[in-house]
Amino acid sequence: MKLGIVGGGQLGRMLGQAAIPLGIRCVFLEPGASPSAAVAGEVIRADYDDRAALDALAARCDAVTYEFENVPVDAARHLAAQVPLFPPPQALEKAQDRLVEKRFFQAQGLQTAAFAPVDDEASLADAVAQLGLPAILKTRRLGYDGKGQRRLSTEAEVPGAFAALGGVPCILEKVVPFEREVSVLAVRNGAGEVRTWPLVQNIHKDGILHYTLAPAPETGPATQALADDYARRVTDALDYVGVIAIELFQVGDSLLANEFAPRVHNSGHFSIEGALTSQFENHVRAGLGLPLGATDIPIPHGCANLLSTQPPLAKLLAVESARVHLYGKSERPGRKLGHVTVAGVTLAEVRDRLGRLLTLA
Numbered sequence: 001m002k003l004g005i006v007g008g009g010q011l012g013r014m015l016g017q018a019a020i021p022l023g024i025r026c027v028f029l030e031p032g033a034s035p036s037a038a039v040a041g042e043v044i045r046a047d048y049d050d051r052a053a054l055d056a057l058a059a060r061c062d063a064v065t066y067e068f069e070n071v072p073v074d075a076a077r078h079l080a081a082q083v084p085l086f087p088p089p090q091a092l093e094k095a096q097d098r099l100v101e102k103r104f105f106q107a108q109g110l111q112t113a114a115f116a117p118v119d120d121e122a123s124l125a126d127a128v129a130q131l132g133l134p135a136i137l138k139t140r141r142l143g144y145d146g147k148g149q150r151r152l153s154t155e156a157e158v159p160g161a162f163a164a165l166g167g168v169p170c171i172l173e174k175v176v177p178f179e180r181e182v183s184v185l186a187v188r189n190g191a192g193e194v195r196t197w198p199l200v201q202n203i204h205k206d207g208i209l210h211y212t213l214a215p216a217p218e219t220g221p222a223t224q225a226l227a228d229d230y231a232r233r234v235t236d237a238l239d240y241v242g243v244i245a246i247e248l249f250q251v252g253d254s255l256l257a258n259e260f261a262p263r264v265h266n267s268g269h270f271s272i273e274g275a276l277t278s279q280f281e282n283h284v285r286a287g288l289g290l291p292l293g294a295t296d297i298p299i300p301h302g303c304a305n306l307l308s309t310q311p312p313l314a315k316l317l318a319v320e321s322a323r324v325h326l327y328g329k330s331e332r333p334g335r336k337l338g339h340v341t342v343a344g345v346t347l348a349e350v351r352d353r354l355g356r357l358l359t360l361a
């Protein structure tokens, strides 16, 4: 079998690496030179919206997926007309616009932060009057890793905030006083079977994921059941196939949906070693109509991103139980260069090992 993947970054690389033992070959569509995923399959070097290249990808593959959510929806629809494309284009459409996404969550019965659309300075003033401060102004499109957003704490910060984000359509969200950030990863196949991994806790630094604890410590069964229910509602509504990640704010027993990624996700990298089946393998299995694998996490794990600079390999490996994944990328401020997963028999052991890792990463 052959799987096409639009995008050739580290997520494509790890999807390709999960496909290899199953005897499935991957073909990547990627415009950049020497992409991270090249070690895991062939590369068609072309722009993501190059029709001839999309046609060639569709012709060569049994199914096609993508590894980033800003795939042009037209390109996705063009592919979907020729070959099974997963997740479906309607998932991309919802995930690409924060306002559409939040309204979609609410329509499915998920709780979210209070929000209001902002299209100019006047509607920003109205939104602030309606929601109050502190609030966060975010561009509706193309924001990621904390980019394209401004926190508004005082009235003095309101004038000019819309212009500072480029005068593009925005959404204002009330700040949620969350206890922690968690995400639920789920996989759904074409027959409608849904499996979720246990909730994981995510700790961010400067808007970028810093590390993940898997499972999220002290999660009650009711909270897990609520997350499972959210994943079921969202994926059923989209007739979804593949892995999805829904980022959530936890406040007491409540979960507020912030955003979803229609793809494998950084908070699921631990699953390569930490879960009975990784997010990458289950994504491949779901898209190719293969049985889904078990999502249990037998012992606690922690997973830290290597950002900006590459610590010496020997130091990373000296941390007990460390499993190192380097993406083959050059150093650049804020860039994700790799990740390291540690395991422990107890959470305390994981925290200790993660602590040592974080002094390096």
Ligand code: AMP
Pocket (backbone or CB within 6 Å): 113, 136, 143, 144, 145, 146, 147, 173, 174, 175, 176, 177, 178, 181, 204, 207, 247, 258, 259
């Ligand atoms: P996002 O780009 O929406 O994932 O936001 C990046 C980070 O900003 C999140 O991981 C949170 O730490 C924080 N954040 C975003 N929206 C809110 C909100 N409504 N209330 C509190 N914190 C938020």
